[in-house]
Amino acid sequence: MPTTAEEPSDPGLIVASRRAALVALLAVPMASCQLLAPDRPERSGSTGASALALVEQALADRSQVVRTGDRAAFLAGLVEDRDFRAEQGVWFDNLAQFPLQRFRYLPVADTVTDLGAEVTMTAVLRVQLREYDTRPVVMRQRLRFTRVGSSLGLSGVTPVGDSGIAVAPWDAGPVMVREGSGVLGIFDAASVRQALPVLSAVEAGMGVVAAHVPQPWSRRVVVYALSDTHFFESLPNLPGGDPERLDGVTFAVPARPGGHQMAAYRFMLHPRMLDREGAARDRLIRHELTHVALGGHDRHVPLWLNEGLAEWISVQPIPRESRMIAREALALARRGVDGFPSDEEFNTGDSAANYGLAWWACEHIVATAGEQALWRLFDAFAAAGSDADGDAVLRRVLGYDEAALATRAARRIVATFG
Numbered sequence: 316m317p318t319t320a321e322e323p324s325d326p327g328l329i330v331a332s333r334r335a336a337l338v339a340l341l342a343v344p345m346a347s348c349q350l351l352a353p354d355r356p357e358r359s360g361s362t363g364a365s366a367l368a369l370v371e372q373a374l375a376d377r378s379q380v381v382r383t384g385d386r387a388a389f390l391a392g393l394v395e396d397r398d399f400r401a402e403q404g405v406w407f408d409n410l411a412q413f414p415l416q417r418f419r420y421l422p423v424a425d426t427v428t429d430l431g432a433e434v435t436m437t438a439v440l441r442v443q444l445r446e447y448d449t450r451p452v453v454m455r456q457r458l459r460f461t462r463v464g465s466s467l468g469l470s471g472v473t474p475v476g477d478s479g480i481a482v483a484p485w486d487a488g489p490v491m492v493r494e495g496s497g498v499l500g501i502f503d504a505a506s507v508r509q510a511l512p513v514l515s516a517v518e519a520g521m522g523v524v525a526a527h528v529p530q531p532w533s534r535r536v537v538v539y540a541l542s543d544t545h546f547f548e549s550l551p552n553l554p555g556g557d558p559e560r561l562d563g564v565t566f567a568v569p570a571r572p573g574g575h576q577m578a579a580y581r582f583m584l585h586p587r588m589l590d591r592e593g594a595a596r597d598r599l600i601r602h603e604l605t606h607v608a609l610g611g612h613d614r615h616v617p618l619w620l621n622e623g624l625a626e627w628i629s630v631q632p633i634p635r636e637s638r639m640i641a642r643e644a645l646a647l648a649r650r651g652v653d654g655f656p657s658d659e660e661f662n663t664g665d666s667a668a669n670y671g672l673a674w675w676a677c678e679h680i681v682a683t684a685g686e687q688a689l690w691r692l693f694d695a696f697a698a699a700g701s702d703a704d705g706d707a708v709l710r711r712v713l714g715y716d717e718a719a720l721a722t723r724a725a726r727r728i729v730a731t732f733g
Contacts, residue, residue, distance in 0.1 A: 366434050369460075373392065374420040374458075377389070377469070378418060380392065382418050384411050386404075394469065399470065406486065409490050412492035414447070414494070415442070416448070418443075419440070419441050420438045421438060421439040421441070423438060433461055433462070434459075435459045436457075437456070439454070440453070444537070446535050447499055447536070448568070449579065451578070452569070452571075453570060456475055457473040457475050458473075459471035459472075482546075484541055490502065491503060499536070499537045500540055501538070502540050505542035506541055506589055509589045513538065513589070516597050520600045520601040520604045521534050521536070527631065528628070530610075532607070532608040536607050539581065539582070542589070544558045546583065547564065554666075558585065561585060563588065563600075563602070565603050567610075567611075577610065584603075594633060598630060602625045602628070602629040605624060605625040609621070615699065617705060618658040620693060622669075622670055622674075623670075623674050624677055626673065626674035627674055630674075640731075641671050643668035644675075644728060645729070645733070647671070647672060648672065649729055652724075653722065655672065672728070675727050680692065684713065
């Protein structure tokens with residue numbers, strides 16, 4: 316693990332977007348927790364100075380040994396409990412693979428409880444991945460220490476806050492981290508064999524996405540490529556509610572819930588996609604990377620346009636004669652349409668048909684008005700706000716309403732695919 320200096324920085328306020336499964340997520344020692352802590356806790360004067368001083372020293376030592384990668388010193392700060400030490404050792408080994416820019420515990424004011432043999436305190440943990448997170452992510456934990464001679468040994472970690480937040484993969488068991496050019500991959504023992512092709516596909520996909528997305532973005536991404544769906548299933552607000560219906564999902568990492576900033580946007584591949592090499596997996600990766608690149612810019616953009624854009628970009632490297640569309644989309648186009656599904660309806664029912672129609676709405680716009688018109692429409696929706704009249708935005712940019720666009724998109728689907 317690299318050695319890094321701890322730099323003071325104010326964490327941004329974060330709120331999960333309404334977009335696909337945006338989830339509060341960050342490493343907690345074998346536990347997840349709500350990110351609710353104050354940035355700079357003050358020293359407490361309500362407890363014994365000796366207990367407070369011991370806890371502060373223990374927190375400073377734990378921060379230091381994680382930053383420097385000193386595993387022996389890390390384990391020396393734990394009590395002699397075999398199961399707890401084993402769990403903490405796995406967590407340390409996982410975290411040691413990440414490029415940490417910041418990792419620091421800070422005590423929360425007036426939370427020390429001195430029970431004699433045990434001392435507890437609530438602490439803030441700030442973690443930031445170098446080049447992949449725009450700001451530290453802040454979380455709060457209740458730590459339990461046991462007196463060992465004149466010092467303290469950590470004996471328990473309890474999350475503070477909402478228990479409904481997804482548990483990060485590296486908190487649930489061993490992970491294997493692999494890094495490419497601008498991509499950090501999270502694998503496990505069963506999926507790491509696919510690390511090289513997955514990282515290569517993401518690297519290539521970022522080049523395609525960068526050629527089409529005009530908004531500035533970091534061209535850095537963390538991708539989860541695990542062999543089971545446990546993390547998928549734990550995501551709140553999962554589109555459609557069924558992980559088996561999704562090949563991939565993009566989510567946001569809030570720095571703090573209740574605000575409007577994100578530390579990062581990441582995406583995850585369904586396990587079945589790991590062995591599906593070639594065009595299908597590459598297309599999916601480009602789709603998810605488009606969501607990552609757009610980040611918070613799509614906040615007020617209707618889901619049909621957001622997903623249609625991602626689909627349109629995802630197929631650009633594929634020869635036109637080789638592009639495929641879902642049978643459900645062709646059937647819908649043959650029946651005829653008079654608009655697009657709402658955000659709430661988009662990922663329910665015939666979601667495959669909805670994706671196909673949204674994609675070909677973008678195809679129609681590009682074919683008749685050029686790619687710049689597609690982004691003018693995106694920007695117009697983004698600026699108009701969530702309560703905007705969609706037909707009014709479309710007429711202002713394209714000269715016709717949603718029903719006309721959907722109808723023209725359906726006609727192009729039928730003309731192209733039969």
